[in-house]
Amino acid sequence: MSIFRMTDEESVRFRQITVLGVRRNVRGVAVEEARRQLQRISPYGSFQALPELVPGACEPYSVPPTGEAALSYRGLPYDLLEDLLPLSGAWKQTMPFLMPREDVATGRPITPLHGGHVGLLCTAGLLNGVFGQGDDRHIARWRSVKHVTTFVEEDGDEQIIHHRERWANELRLVYADGRTLKLTETPAKQEGEDDAECAPETRAA
Amino acid sequence: MQNAHLRLGLLEYRRMTEKTSTRIRLRVDRYVGEDEQAHLISVFGNDSDVGAITAAVHEKATFTLTFPDGEVKEVSLGEHASCYKGAVSLADRKHPVRHLVAVSEQLYTNGGVGRAILLQYQRDQAWATLVSFLGLPAEPSWAEHVLGVVELEERIKALDGIGCQPVLISVTTEEMLEWIGDGLRSQALAFPEKNGPIAWPKCF
Numbered sequence: 001m002s003i004f005r006m007t008d009e010e011s012v013r014f015r016q017i018t019v020l021g022v023r024r025n026v027r028g029v030a031v032e033e034a035r036r037q038l039q040r041i042s043p044y045g046s047f048q049a050l051p052e053l054v055p056g057a058c059e060p061y062s063v064p065p066t067g068e069a070a071l072s073y074r075g076l077p078y079d080l081l082e083d084l085l086p087l088s089g090a091w092k093q094t095m096p097f098l099m100p101r102e103d104v105a106t107g108r109p110i111t112p113l114h115g116g117h118v119g120l121l122c123t124a125g126l127l128n129g130v131f132g133q134g135d136d137r138h139i140a141r142w143r144s145v146k147h148v149t150t151f152v153e154e155d156g157d158e159q160i161i162h163h164r165e166r167w168a169n170e171l172r173l174v175y176a177d178g179r180t181l182k183l184t185e186t187p188a189k190q191e192g193e194d195d196a197e198c199a200p201e202t203r204a205a
Numbered sequence: 206m207q208n209a210h211l212r213l214g215l216l217e218y219r220r221m222t223e224k225t226s227t228r229i230r231l232r233v234d235r236y237v238g239e240d241e242q243a244h245l246i247s248v249f250g251n252d253s254d255v256g257a258i259t260a261a262v263h264e265k266a267t268f269t270l271t272f273p274d275g276e277v278k279e280v281s282l283g284e285h286a287s288c289y290k291g292a293v294s295l296a297d298r299k300h301p302v303r304h305l306v307a308v309s310e311q312l313y314t315n316g317g318v319g320r321a322i323l324l325q326y327q328r329d330q331a332w333a334t335l336v337s338f339l340g341l342p343a344e345p346s347w348a349e350h351v352l353g354v355v356e357l358e359e360r361i362k363a364l365d366g367i368g369c370q371p372v373l374i375s376v377t378t379e380e381m382l383e384w385i386g387d388g389l390r391s392q393a394l395a396f397p398e399k400n401g402p403i404a405w406p407k408c409f
Contacts, residue, residue, distance in 0.1 A: 129401050130400045138342070
């Protein structure tokens with residue numbers, strides 16, 4: 001360990017020194033020797049007794065070679081996240097708006113279906129498929145459609161716009177000979193009514 | 206896959222008030238948009254940033270979106286947007302990464318009013334999706350013919366996308382039924398030989 005006094009005016013004013021040494025783990029006698037050396041320079045007058053810090057005051061220290069520098073990335077792992085995000089709950093909730101719905105039920109019921117069962121299954125879209133014989137062979141597809149009826153009510157000088165929503169079941173058929181048919185429980189649209197299909201069956205439930 | 210950073214976009218939200226200035230940047234893994242109208246934005250990040258973007262979506266804020274190729278656009282989800290949140294847990298992290306998917310009102314009613322937005326256009330998947338959204342009585346093997354007509358009619362428009370190649374198909378149920386009927390009459394389409402349910406291929 002080498003100790004030097006600094007010669008700059010400000011350094012002299014505050015009795016600043018420089019301690020140069022090689023850091024290593026020391027124990028026992030070496031620790032005591034280092035402590036004694038520091039205590040020797042602690043008295044007030046000992047500052048001037050120290051050698052000046054000038055170029056060449058001590059032997060140059062050659063920096064030992066180190067291993068290759070390892071760069072580490074501490075941000076989000078994009079590659080991993082790109083693979084995991086499609087499994088997140090947010091995507092599962094969004095999928096019905098972008099992907100087709102699996103709406104065909106197959107299997108044999110435990111008990112024979114009565115008319116009410118069939119009606120419920122039809123309107124739920126679970127009995128879509130090919131039906132009929134001969135000229136009446138057709139493909140049937142049920143779905144639920146939201147209709148919005150808009151009408152304006154006059155209240156003095158003010159106009160109150162009402163939007164009335166209702167859900168209806170709709171059956172579309174296409175026959176083998178090319179005929180198509182749309183069956184609904186609601187009457188055909190009247191002139192002046194502002195009806196619109198607003199949501200596909202995925203949001204019907 | 207590797208090099209995901211080359212495929213991700215960047216969503217930036219700035220808000221200036223008298224006393225504070227907020228600037229939030231999140232990575233975008235999926236985006237669907239039509240000019241300035243965003244239809245779907247999927248972003249991920251920490252809890253507070255994702256929360257701030259959620260609030261901004263509900264406030265109908267405008268975002269600056271940077272595409273992977275460097276193109277920059279100002280986009281907004283508009284009124285009545287919906288937000289869906291999720292979380293992805295990583296093994297070496299204390300807190301999960303938050304995930305937000307924001308959906309425009311138009312995408313929420315996808316398939317209605319003669320507009321269907323698809324994440325990508327592959328005939329089999331596109332046909333299954335259209336049949337489901339429009340409620341068409343149809344068969345999987347009809348995809349080639351009917352979508353051929355849709356392409357001829359130039360009803361398919363490419364949309365802006367990140368992480369997907371979205372398209373907008375402008376077609377109504379009545380038009381599709383008409384084309385199906387024409388196909389059956391001209392025998393370009395074959396009617397199924399057996400009665401029963403129709404099996405559709407799984408799309409995901």
